Amino acid sequence: MVEQLKEWKGEPIRVGVIGGSGLYKLEKIQPVAEIDMETPWGKPSSPITIAKTQSGVHVAFLARHGRDHSITPSSVPCLANISALKHLGVRAILAFSAVGSLREEIRPKDFVIPNQIIDRTKGIRRASFFGEGEEKGVVAHAMFGDPFDEVLRPLVEKAVRETLEKFNPEVKVHGEKTVVCMEGPQFSTRAESLMYRAWGGDIINMSVLPESKLAREAEISYVLIATATDYDAWRPSSAAVTVAEVIECLKANVAASQEVTVSLLDLIHSHVSNDQESQAFKNIQGSMKFSVMTKSSVIPQEVKERIRYVHDWFARE
Numbered sequence: 001m002v003e004q005l006k007e008w009k010g011e012p013i014r015v016g017v018i019g020g021s022g023l024y025k026l027e028k029i030q031p032v033a034e035i036d037m038e039t040p041w042g043k044p045s046s047p048i049t050i051a052k053t054q055s056g057v058h059v060a061f062l063a064r065h066g067r068d069h070s071i072t073p074s075s076v077p078c079l080a081n082i083s084a085l086k087h088l089g090v091r092a093i094l095a096f097s098a099v100g101s102l103r104e105e106i107r108p109k110d111f112v113i114p115n116q117i118i119d120r121t122k123g124i125r126r127a128s129f130f131g132e133g134e135e136k137g138v139v140a141h142a143m144f145g146d147p148f149d150e151v152l153r154p155l156v157e158k159a160v161r162e163t164l165e166k167f168n169p170e171v172k173v174h175g176e177k178t179v180v181c182m183e184g185p186q187f188s189t190r191a192e193s194l195m196y197r198a199w200g201g202d203i204i205n206m207s208v209l210p211e212s213k214l215a216r217e218a219e220i221s222y223v224l225i226a227t228a229t230d231y232d233a234w235r236p237s238s239a240a241v242t243v244a245e246v247i248e249c250l251k252a253n254v255a256a257s258q259e260v261t262v263s264l265l266d267l268i269h270s271h272v273s274n275d276q277e278s279q280a281f282k283n284i285q286g287s288m289k290f291s292v293m294t295k296s297s298v299i300p301q302e303v304k305e306r307i308r309y310v311h312d313w314f315a316r317e
């Protein structure tokens with residue numbers, strides 16, 4: 001029986017999963033509740049499903065584009081998504097994404113765990129909990145040199161590789177790659193696709209930003225699990241990517257992603273749930289305190305309250 005809730009009153013949830021194109025629910029993990037959350041930045045993309053792994057660990061899942069895929073990459077409510085997960089207690093996000101490949105050796109159906117991002121979004125997506133909207137006038141500069149969690153990323157790569165070796169040995173796993181994030185919704189021109197290759201891009205999507213920036217601001221470890229669906233538009237003698245091609249590949253990728261999720265959830269939970277032993281948690285926790293430039297005394301009370309939905313320590317001194 002899946003309970004319908006407005007808020008979660010159980011133990012804090014430490015691991016969150018964001019499903020991308022094709023991954024609209026976790027098929028292999030038992031759902032126990034569905035939460036219709038409301039944050040200071042509106043409702044998340046979908047109700048948040050709380051599911052229980054076989055060893056009894058609760059995890060949170062949301063569908064980035066909504067369960068019926070009705071939200072464009074440019075209008076994903078990332079502030080609501082990330083703040084809702086943080087409010088539940090989430091310390092690590094595993095974010096799935098369908099990506100185009102910019103390299104011959106990254107074949108459709110392969111998995112990629114990137115370590116860098118090139119930003120090609122167009123400034124139309126709000127990318128910070130600070131400095132915009134109601135939070136105008138609060139200035140913060142988060143570190144983002146290593147956009148993915150450097151403790152969890154290699155662990156995820158290893159676990160994904162081990163799982164896929166058993167599930168489908170033809171699927172290769174590539175680590176330490178660069179993802180280009182473009183605005184969309186149209187795919188790239190051939191000239192752009194070639195330019196991204198020249199810049200050092202290995203894969204391309206429309207979703208890793210501002211999601212990963214907001215996770216960093218929320219002090220949540222974030223790792224992207226990318227699944228290749230196509231060769232974008234750079235191959236001279238191949239047709240440029242189409243949605244039909246992406247969808248054809250998604251089915252296999254989603255089945256593999258469901259397997260990967262099962263094997264990752266307990267592992268990542270064990271790495272972030274212990275305050276003293278979790279290196280990932282120790283590295284990121286408290287990092288935003290040093291990023292805020294604005295004097296607490298000039299920040300209006302209602303703005304402090306909104307930001308405290310994400311950081312309960314905010315501007316208390």
Ligand SMILES: CSC[C@H]1O[C@H](OP(=O)(O)O)[C@H](O)[C@@H]1O
Pocket residue numbers: 019020021022064065073096097098099184205206207208246
């Ligand atoms: C369906 S092709 C373009 C679309 O697919 C990816 O979505 P997601 O990252 O949520 O899997 C890409 O980023 C685009 O949003």
Ligand SMILES: Nc1ncnc2[nH]cnc12
Pocket residue numbers: 098099100101182187188204205206229230231232233241246
């Ligand atoms: N070629 C591509 N460009 C951008 N996002 C994508 N998602 C899947 N394939 C893509």
